Amino acid sequence: MAARDLIAEIKADHGEILFHQSGGCCDxxxxxxxxxxxxxxxxxxxxxxxxxxxxxxxxxxxxxxxKHTQLILDVVPGRGGMFSLDNGREKRFLSRSRVFTAEELAALG
Structure with a gap:
């Protein structure tokens, strides 16, 4: 719910947005x-x-x-990445993960 709320807040300020997950920031x-x-x-x-x-x-x-994990979009206290639209809001997006089960991996094909 926190991620959806922050998405709505950012969209209200900036219009259409997208997320990009890269390896450059915070591991x-x-x-x-x-x-x-x-x-x-x-x-x-x-x-x-x-x-x-x-x-x-x-x-x-x-x-x-x-690719073997489910990425989960979460929100935590703190500052976002320098160029990310969550920066300066005293909360930021965070990716959490969990390993897919064997059944989930098989379903993904």
Whole structure:
């Protein structure tokens, strides 16, 4: 619920947004939030899905590391990444993860 609330707050200020999960910040635990039209999705980026209509992408190399896990978008106290739209709000997005079960991995194909 906290992630959805922060998404709504940021969308009210900035319009359409997207998330990009890369390995560059905080060991890859901080998804970066950008205005949708201000971030170029790379050819090797992978779309993981959407949260409340907001697309979530991950870099190709990070996907290879994380593909066996479910990434969970959370919010914690603190400052976001320098260029992320959650910066300066005294709360930031955080990616948590859990390893998929064998059944979930089989379903993903």
């Amino acid at each position: 890859g635990s901080s998804p970066m939030c950008y205005p949708k039209n201000d971030f170029h999705i790379g050819g090797s980026d992978v779309k993981l899905g959407e949260v409340d209509g907001v697309e979530v992408f991950i870099s190709g190399p990070q996907f290879e590391v994380w």
